[in-house]
Amino acid sequence: MARSVLQYLKYQYPDIRVLYVEDEKFSREKLLRVLNRRFAHIHVAIDGVEGLQLYQKYKPDLIIADIKMNQMSGLEMIKKIRTQNEKVQVIVTTAHEDNDFFVQSIENNVNHFILKPIDLDLLLQAIQKSVYQIQLEKELEKQKILTRSILDFQDNLIFVIENGEIVEWNQAFTNITGIGIPKNNQTSFQSQFLSSFFVEDPHYFYPKDKGRWMEEFFANERKVAKVRWKGPLGNDYNYVMKAGQIPGTKQTLFVLTDITDLEKESREREHLAMLDPLTSSYTRQKFKEILASEMRRAERFDRAFSLILMDIDNFHTLNDQFGQTAGDKVLITVSTIVQQRIRECDMFARWGGEEFILLIPETDGKNAMLLANSIRSIIEKYEFLHIGNVTASFGVTEFAPGKTKNELISEAEQALADSKNNGRNRVTLYTKER
Template sequence: MNQQNFHKFFTLYFIVFGIIISCFSVIVAYTFEIKDIEIDLNRKAKEIFQIKNETILKPTFENIDNIAKSLAYDNLTKKFLIERNSLNKENLNNIFLAVANSNSIIMQARLIDKSGQELVRVDRNKENQQAFIVGEKDLQNKYHRDYFQSISKLNEKEIWHSKLDLNIEHGKIEIPYRPTIRVGIALFENNQFSAMVVINLLTNNLFKSLASSSIFDCYIIDENKNYILHPNQEFAFNKYKNIARDISIDFPDGLNNGIFTFSLKDSLKNEDNAILILKTKKDYKKELLKERTNVAVIVFLLTVALSFIMAIFVSKTPRILQEKLLKANKKLNEFTLIIDKYVITVTTKIDSTIVEASKAFEQISGYSKEELIGKKISIISNPKQDKMIIKELWKTILDKKIWEGEIQNKSKDGKDYWLNQYIIPKKNAKNDSIEQFISVGVDITAKKELEKFASIDKLTGIYNRRMLDTFLQKEIEVAKRHKDNLSLIIIDIDFFKLVNDTYGHLVGDNVLKQLSKIISENIRISDIFGRYGGEEFLIICTKTSEDSAFILAEKLRKEIENFRFEKVGYKTISLGISSLKKDDNIELLFKKADEALYGAKKSGRNKSIIYR
């Protein structure tokens, strides 16, 4: 073979060899790319399910469960069920209304007695609209409804979730359709079922959030393979609309090959036994395949071009027979969903130095990651936080156990916020020592604001009667258990009616506010102060004898006596004092203080008198 033929042969040999190697490399790379697509889709499906389950479904139903419990166990609810008077009814209506307006997905909140009759009902027509109280004449009897029968058979403190269905009014499905789920809790008196609280949720926006995905078509089916959620709204809740839709129409090859299923029983604790199905969108998968094909073609063409160059080079230099093959396998790793955008997490060293923080943590704390990394977790500490809770927290996590509880923090701009936190010790696999602490939190600030709203007197900003009764009962139990002193001071403004009659209620309200401020500034941190009603105020003096309480009462009386109120001038107060005895209960302790107050007023007012 002459040199020219050798050159042609060698050139052709390397060109053909290069093309074969190129084809083989591209085929292998393309095969791995296709496999990576399936792995990537599986990962993304799990991430999407995790986000929808942990940040949408679970928090929604945990929040509604807590609201249902709060309404059911509220003292005013119990009191209304016993007394059934119009004042209690009005107050209870207002509480139900406030709760509904605090959460825009609540469609109905109802109190139903054991006969099935609605006693209190608050409705909302659409999400983000204001809720309203349903009038007495429009209240219905729900005895024969399935959910009434189910809830009436619950055990005490047991929560019931209905199936996801369409709302029914007067025996017919509402049109336009209103997807809903009911949360119910039974109330008991003397171990006998007496009433129930039922909350209906508007789930349109909830379903929109669940269905939202640029990658997957989202379906939810029940255990009988009826659709609850379907990309085509016509087939959503097909069982209730009497529309037949066999699942094989949407999934002719079964639930595999780019289709991912996840159980929702952990979040939707009802009889649906619902399953979330994520079906890869055709356009998305087609785009991925097109992208991978384009990459493979480019790699192939580059490899062939390189083979030509190498063949020409080798044909000119026969001694150089070993050439490196072009590696044409480039994996494309996409990270499109960032979990830390939605979950409030922070990681610290064992000495509480922050080493990592999520975007959600940055957002709620107001600090940037640069401001957080390297700082102690105390940067968000709130001076109002109970120190005993923090002490118990550290004891638990240093014992290598998970701590769960509510923590009050302070953001960079000084605002208070609350988290329900799980703090998890991360241990060294070799020696079992603690390396880091990982904190995962859920924002419960709105829930805490609602609790505060229910316990504060709107006019004066101090505790209301409901909270005073709760505190007094608790402090009596504590004082008896530890054999501590406990005293009660009842305060009444002398001739307050004359203020309202002479100057009007706005001036009277201003007097109540100013008096509340004076007393708040002159009592101890341990004293519990609130408005008991009208012009009557109450101070619970913990670990205080009647003589010490008298000294405090006189101090307050003189402060008020020497204060000049706007427009009204000088006013005085009368005070009645009682102290807890061995056999006293809340009613007797209050009665004694009230009698002492009556004595102070009868003997000329502007006096402090101890019950003897």
């Protein structure tokens, strides 16, 4: 084994594979002696047909070929090889000096041509230049493979745009978009292709003109934005998209960091923060935000809505008599009764202590009274464990244009107070004539 390694190391170019094609035996054997002292891997053919077969089998790095041969000329062989590999180094030898030969050589991307009889120094110089180019290409290929491995190792979506075309991307990008990993000679994709992936959401970047999404994105000088993209199975992903110019190029690098799980956790925390931990109804603060939004909508579209303020009767006495735990169970049960009775669009919140409040969209005061009475009746008839029957009082008011939020809530409180003062377990609609 050690001996074969030493033999291998004696060559000047041990890693370069050569295809040598020459039909004239004397010239072939003479040059082959020169090549054998420099290359460890040489494949020899006597015409273009055999040369093409050997190329397809061994994929050499360097081709040295004569032009005129019997079955297939060297230029014809090179032309066929060029359809498979544009970068393989080619040195041609010829006894012809006519212009047609040089034109064909240029058309077939011949790297060097040597006139016969061959000047050995010129040939060796051409070989040295070709080998240098081959080694450079191999090193670049290694760097590409390394870069590709690094890119594909990333969970982030990474892609590069140049002159409006996506020219490079990683596996994570492929997983979302379905675009295959770029390979040799693979065509690029227009950047507009990505416009269909943006999902409209007021909390995320969404281009007004999807065909010009890049221009709109870069209108933000920070070159960063949160975006929503649709996934391959119809699910949405949330990303932070960042972009920057690659120095010394016309290329722009985009990196999309997946924040889907973080956003989900944030929404869950936000949702929990706006819910009363005991009754799972909205908090007072959240209800105020909802009320302000509904008032704007009602003013704009001339739509009715009503508020229902309710209070559990004699709750403090109940708490003192049966204990706080029993009182909490009453609050939870009442909250459940209400939430099961109302519509999905109705908003229910714990207003404070034993008070709850309801916002009923698209509902006037009279119909809000009917709903309040329905809830009152269900609570009254419900048998609370170890406690028995519990009642609740209700105050109802209807929104009218020009009313403020404080006025609306004050009207509901006054109507509730009237229910309490008139014997409890009843519903009162606020009127100005009270």
